[in-house]
Amino acid sequence: xxxxxxxxxxxxxxxxxxxxxxxxxxxxxxxxxxxxxxxxxxxxxxxxxxxxxxxxxxxxxxxxxxxxxxxxxxxxxxxxxxxxxxxxxxxxxxxxxxxxxxxxxxxxxxxxxxxxxxxxxxxxxxxxxxxxxxxxxxxxxxxxxxxxxxxxxxxxxxxxxxxxxxxxxxxxxxxxxxxxxxxxxxxxxxxxxxxxxxxxxxxxxxxxxxxxxxxxxxxxxxxxxxxxxxxxxxxxxxxxxxxxxxxxxxxxxxxxxxxxxxxxxxxxxxxxxxxxxxxxxxxxxxxxxxxxxxxxxxxxxxxxxxxxxxxxxxxxxxxxxxxxxxxxxxxxxxxxxxxxxxxxxxxxxxxxxxxxxxxxxxxxxxxxxxxxxxxxxxxxxxxxxxxxxxxxxxxxxxxxxxxxxxxxxxxxxxxxxxxxxxxxxxxxxxxxxxxxxxxxxxxxxxxxxxxxxxxxxxxxxxxxxxxxxxxxxxxxxxxxxxxxxxxxx
Amino acid sequence: xxxxxxxxxxxxxxxxxxxxxxxxxxxxxxxxxxxxxxxxxxxxxxxxxxxxxxxxxxxxxxxxxxxxxxxxxxxxxxxxxxxxxxxxxxxxxxxxxxxxxxxxxxxxxxxxxxxxxxxxxxxxxxxxxxxxxxxxxxxxxxxxxxxxxxxxxxxxxxxxxxxxxxxxxxxxxxxxxxxxxxxxxxxxxxxxxxxxxxxxxxxxxxxxxxxxxxxxxxxxxxxxxxxxxxxxxxxxxxxxxxxxxxxxxxxxxxxxxxxxxxxxxxxxxxxxxxxxxxxxxxxxxxxxxxxxxxxxxxxxxxxxxxxxxxxxxxxxxxxxxxxxxxxxxxxxxxxxxxxxxxxxxxxxxxxxxxxxxxxxxxxxxxxxxxxxxxxxxxxxxxxxxxxxxxxxxxxxxxxxxxxxxxxxxxxxxxxxxxxxxxxxxxxxxxxxxxxxxxxxxxxxxxxxxxxxxxxxxxxxxxxxxxxxxxxxxxxxxxxxxxxxxxxxxxx
Numbered sequence: 001x002x003x004x005x006x007x008x009x010x011x012x013x014x015x016x017x018x019x020x021x022x023x024x025x026x027x028x029x030x031x032x033x034x035x036x037x038x039x040x041x042x043x044x045x046x047x048x049x050x051x052x053x054x055x056x057x058x059x060x061x062x063x064x065x066x067x068x069x070x071x072x073x074x075x076x077x078x079x080x081x082x083x084x085x086x087x088x089x090x091x092x093x094x095x096x097x098x099x100x101x102x103x104x105x106x107x108x109x110x111x112x113x114x115x116x117x118x119x120x121x122x123x124x125x126x127x128x129x130x131x132x133x134x135x136x137x138x139x140x141x142x143x144x145x146x147x148x149x150x151x152x153x154x155x156x157x158x159x160x161x162x163x164x165x166x167x168x169x170x171x172x173x174x175x176x177x178x179x180x181x182x183x184x185x186x187x188x189x190x191x192x193x194x195x196x197x198x199x200x201x202x203x204x205x206x207x208x209x210x211x212x213x214x215x216x217x218x219x220x221x222x223x224x225x226x227x228x229x230x231x232x233x234x235x236x237x238x239x240x241x242x243x244x245x246x247x248x249x250x251x252x253x254x255x256x257x258x259x260x261x262x263x264x265x266x267x268x269x270x271x272x273x274x275x276x277x278x279x280x281x282x283x284x285x286x287x288x289x290x291x292x293x294x295x296x297x298x299x300x301x302x303x304x305x306x307x308x309x310x311x312x313x314x315x316x317x318x319x320x321x322x323x324x325x326x327x328x329x330x331x332x333x334x335x336x337x338x339x340x341x342x343x344x345x346x347x348x349x350x351x352x353x354x355x356x357x358x359x360x361x362x363x364x365x366x367x368x369x370x371x372x373x374x375x376x377x378x379x380x381x382x383x384x385x386x387x388x389x390x391x392x393x394x395x396x397x398x399x400x401x402x403x404x405x406x407x408x409x410x411x412x413x414x415x416x417x418x419x420x421x422x423x424x425x426x427x428x429x430x431x432x433x434x435x436x437x438x439x440x441x442x443x444x445x446x447x448x449x450x451x452x453x454x455x456x457x458x459x460x461x462x463x464x465x466x467x468x469x470x471x472x473x474x475x476x477x478x479x480x481x482x483x484x485x486x487x488x489x
Numbered sequence: 490x491x492x493x494x495x496x497x498x499x500x501x502x503x504x505x506x507x508x509x510x511x512x513x514x515x516x517x518x519x520x521x522x523x524x525x526x527x528x529x530x531x532x533x534x535x536x537x538x539x540x541x542x543x544x545x546x547x548x549x550x551x552x553x554x555x556x557x558x559x560x561x562x563x564x565x566x567x568x569x570x571x572x573x574x575x576x577x578x579x580x581x582x583x584x585x586x587x588x589x590x591x592x593x594x595x596x597x598x599x600x601x602x603x604x605x606x607x608x609x610x611x612x613x614x615x616x617x618x619x620x621x622x623x624x625x626x627x628x629x630x631x632x633x634x635x636x637x638x639x640x641x642x643x644x645x646x647x648x649x650x651x652x653x654x655x656x657x658x659x660x661x662x663x664x665x666x667x668x669x670x671x672x673x674x675x676x677x678x679x680x681x682x683x684x685x686x687x688x689x690x691x692x693x694x695x696x697x698x699x700x701x702x703x704x705x706x707x708x709x710x711x712x713x714x715x716x717x718x719x720x721x722x723x724x725x726x727x728x729x730x731x732x733x734x735x736x737x738x739x740x741x742x743x744x745x746x747x748x749x750x751x752x753x754x755x756x757x758x759x760x761x762x763x764x765x766x767x768x769x770x771x772x773x774x775x776x777x778x779x780x781x782x783x784x785x786x787x788x789x790x791x792x793x794x795x796x797x798x799x800x801x802x803x804x805x806x807x808x809x810x811x812x813x814x815x816x817x818x819x820x821x822x823x824x825x826x827x828x829x830x831x832x833x834x835x836x837x838x839x840x841x842x843x844x845x846x847x848x849x850x851x852x853x854x855x856x857x858x859x860x861x862x863x864x865x866x867x868x869x870x871x872x873x874x875x876x877x878x879x880x881x882x883x884x885x886x887x888x889x890x891x892x893x894x895x896x897x898x899x900x901x902x903x904x905x906x907x908x909x910x911x912x913x914x915x916x917x918x919x920x921x922x923x924x925x926x927x928x929x930x931x932x933x934x935x936x937x938x939x940x941x942x943x944x945x946x947x948x949x950x951x952x953x954x955x956x957x958x959x960x961x962x963x964x965x966x967x968x969x970x971x972x973x974x975x976x977x978x979x980x
Contacts, residue, residue: 054590060579061696061697063694095815103816104815286863287808
């Protein structure tokens with residue numbers, strides 16, 4: 001990566017600038033009806049242990065059977081990450097003891113994952129676009145959940161999640177700031193939501209990240225990394241990185257060294273703390289799961305999945321820029337969520353797309369954010385907003401009146417054109433009526449007339465007065481033209 | 490009533506179908522025999538009420554003309570097979586009182602075909618052993634004894650209870666499993682027939698796992714024909730086991746009596762061990778002669794990697810076992826020994842629940858999979874396995890239809906006689922059988938003669954993948970020549 005370009009991402013320390021290097025392992029729950037190796041449901045929020053098959057509970061003699069839909073979802077995701085799809089991959093056992101891991105091993109993919117190297121482009125708020133490498137994507141089972149608050153001496157185990165399919169998406173250590181890391185996860189989530197392969201719901205645990213952080217002086221070799229486990233919100237990812245980078249810099253600047261370890265982020269205190277050292281790390285004794293044959297994919301089946309992929313955010317953004325003449329920044333905002341992009345496209349269809357983009361981004365997003373709503377729950381439909389855009393475009397209403405109309409539509413609803421007619425909100429374009437207003441203003445304000453003749457900018461006073469007298473309905477364009485001719489400026 | 494228990498499975502099928510005898514009579518005779526033979530410790534659980542109820546249902550189906558292929562046939566089930574509502578422990582203390590809510594695919598196919606369950610048979614704990622001495626229910630005594638001796642002998646293992654039950658006429662057939670020889674070795678020790686089918690021929694679903702890539706279930710029976718009949722019901726595809734192969738099950742019984750003329754039988758020179766008892770050499774030669782007079786052609790073949798099979802097996806099998814047995818942790822079912830914390834509970838439960846041999850193999854398996862040792866042990870053993878498989882493939886490609894070898898390096902030994910000081914002494918029992926599991930091939934053990942003390946000795950036939958039929962044809966030739974071997978009752 002270009003040193004110059006990253007100057008602003010460096011962190012200032014007592015001994016100079018530091019560069020933070022971040023790699024991420026994102027665990028994304030596959031959107032599927034049943035688990036990776038059993039027919040049990042994946043529904044969220046059910047009563048504890050109500051979605052547990054004999055396989056999930058690891059009863060003696062039970063065997064896993066791969067869920068083809070989960071494999072397809074992983075392949076779709078791989079294709080969405082512009083990644084290599086491995087036609088042959090292998091499931092391995094990762095062995096460790098934990099009460100919420102019934103088999104005593106997690107079925108995962110170790111040396112031969114289903115998806116290999118890929119890359120995605122991540123847009124940063126300042127307009128910069130960075131390419132982040134994907135190392136791999138593999139399928140694995142989720143564990144159950146241990147509950148420690150049910151009994152004073154005992155823990156309880158809920159196996160509903162046990163065996164649910166996860167995609168572990170491993171990035172290359174290409175991220176250089178908390179901002180980039182946040183934008184990367186946001187982009188991953190956006191791609192997976194477009195694909196319908198992961199709902200990205202972080203509150204329900206559908207998306208979690210392990211964040212590997214190290215620091216170094218720019219140009220120096222990679223520093224020792226610490227892994228922050230299981231961070232479950234994009235905001236926390238940012239906070240965890242900021243804190244961890246600072247912590248490491250302070251240790252090194254105080255003459256210490258970083259110990260490779262696993263850490264946990266405490267959102268309440270906004271800091272990371274040690275979980276286990278490298279020496280305490282498990283020896284997982286990975287080996288190929290003898291209960292499962294290698295996963296063989298058919299090149300034609302992969303091609304068919306590829307052909308049926310939806311338009312993804314990057315392609316959509318490029319199309320919005322190309323076909324609608326939007327700025328890359330505006331287009332980027334519109335495509336971040338599939339629902340938003342669809343909403344915008346409905347508003348913009350056969351209408352002034354730039355105007356539509358302005359209204360969606362500024363008025364609609366602004367209002368939705370303010371009221372804690374989303375496009376999906378917007379009281380204003382795309383058809384209504386489209387109607388409003390049409391009324392502006394055909395000069396039936398002015399931009400100012402349009403904001404009033406937006407308010408009415410938001411709170412009361414209704415058909416935009418019918419509302420404008422019923423409430424007399426249409427713009428006055430009758431030159432005679434506007435001329436009479438202007439004539440009266442000129443007659444009553446000879447001093448302003450003199451000022452306007454001396455300085456044409458002073459004409460704006462007349463524009464404002466004329467608009468006011470018309471109740472905002474006079475066409476600003478007509479007012480301007482008439483004033484110019486009547487004042488002779 | 491003794492007459493009924495001395496029937497073969499095929500004979501019993503005929504007489505039931507002719508309504509010459511009833512299923513209830515047949516089952517009751519066996520229930521009585523089982524009760525009388527408790528000294529053998531072949532059964533770890535008897536289910537007489539269930540047996541009689543199933544037999545009554547069989548009689549009703551026979552009366553209606555709806556008899557299945559195994560209608561009314563009383564069978565013994567190795568305790569490794571999950572049986573719904575019937576305690577299943579793998580003969581391990583860690584599964585004390587475990588009662589499955591599900592039925593293994595194989596046993597459900599047997600019941601589908603009309604068979605009757607007499608009970609669960611003893612085996613080495615988690616099928617780890619070659620003498621049935623590692624069972625938490627205690628040792629099985631072989632129905633066989635050396636002439637003029639009362640020394641209790643082992644029935645072999647791990648399917649020792651099944652083999653003893655068949656040999657002592659306590660059932661008409663028994664299910665068994667074979668990971669390194671656990672069907673063939675006890676069959677050879679007890680004068681019974683045991684076939685380990687091709688890996689993937691029978692479903693493993695609901696069978697307590699030992700080493701997943703090697704485990705394969707099969708029958709132990711009195712005759713080759715009985716094995717053919719029983720395997721047909723046990724085999725078949727199963728969507729619940731992805732390693733189970735989706736191919737139709739032939740009518741194995743049709744292979745019985747089929748001419749072996751022109752079949753090329755390989756005699757692998759590596760199976761001629763230094764210091765092998767002369768009696769073994771003798772029956773092997775005898776077997777060759779019988780097949781030759783049947784019209785088969787004998788060819789000397791070489792399986793050069795045979796000598797690495799046993800050590801490689803004792804890496805692969807424990808590695809898989811160490812992982813397969815991780816689920817017995819005291820959390821959800823089976824034994825739980827209370828502890829200070831979760832780790833203490835795990836340690837106490839597993840120390841108390843697993844016997845010495847199981848603990849040894851879990852430790853070996855854990856070791857060979859550990860970081861830094863994986864490449865040197867597990868990976869290398871898997872490479873050896875590939876070579877062993879290739880040895881066989883090359884012979885088959887060169888036109889060999891099957892191979893003939895001894896089944897075991899000796900006749901049955903006395904209880905407590907082997908493996909006390911050195912476990913490898915016990916492991917050597919599997920020297921002729923493990924190669925077959927490593928290569929995933931079918932292998933059948935057929936009694937072929939007796940040693941000087943009157944104990945049965947067996948020969949092994951190894952076949953091409955999914956060519957169990959040829960093994961049945963060849964096995965029956967040996968059986969026809971050697972005759973049946975029936976233990977004299979002392980119990």
